[in-house]
Amino acid sequence: MFLELSEDQRFLDIEYFSAGMDQLEFQEIAFSGQVYNDSRLLELNAFNLTTPLSELTVSGQINGINLDQGRLVEQLYSAQYDLDINSGNFVFAEFSNLHGDIPDIQESLDFSIAAAGNIDSLQLDHFDVGIREVTSALVVSLISWMSLSI
Numbered sequence: 207m208f209l210e211l212s213e214d215q216r217f218l219d220i221e222y223f224s225a226g227m228d229q230l231e232f233q234e235i236a237f238s239g240q241v242y243n244d245s246r247l248l249e250l251n252a253f254n255l256t257t258p259l260s261e262l263t264v265s266g267q268i269n270g271i272n273l274d275q276g277r278l279v280e281q282l283y284s285a286q287y288d289l290d291i292n293s294g295n296f297v298f299a300e301f302s303n304l305h306g307d308i309p310d311i312q313e314s315l316d317f318s319i320a321a322a323g324n325i326d327s328l329q330l331d332h333f334d335v336g337i338r339e340v341t342s343a344l345v346v347s348l349i350s351w352m353s354l355s356i
Contacts, residue, residue: 259297
């Protein structure tokens with residue numbers, strides 16, 4: 207792990223970091239990738255999250271974020287996003303304990319999303335979802351979750 211902090215910018219390069227989390231369905235979560243921040247920009251470069259059943263890669267920029275300013279939630283609501291989010295294997299059920307709106311879908315999904323805009327008006331430039339094993343319960347859960355989220 208490499209960390210560079212200066213008055214103008216922050217850079218974190220995580221080769222590999224893992225931790226245990228009792229609140230989730232799994233016992234270990236691992237991270238890798240790069241995070242850059244200056245007075246206006248938060249950039250994620252191949253930021254990978256891995257659990258026993260899921261993997262997720264996020265790359266892109268969030269304009270309007272300064273980690274030195276505090277009030278991160280407020281900044282996130284007013285920021286401009288340009289993100290690519292990809293997964294070859296993602297199980298929503300692993301994360302359903304984090305928030306009530308995350309569906310308890312046990313099946314593995316693979317997806318690719320490219321989105322830009324702000325929280326109120328996020329434009330999906332690319333949205334591709336693959337389901338390894340389709341069941342009627344999965345389809346109902348996914349449609350229900352998407353209609354609540356949009």
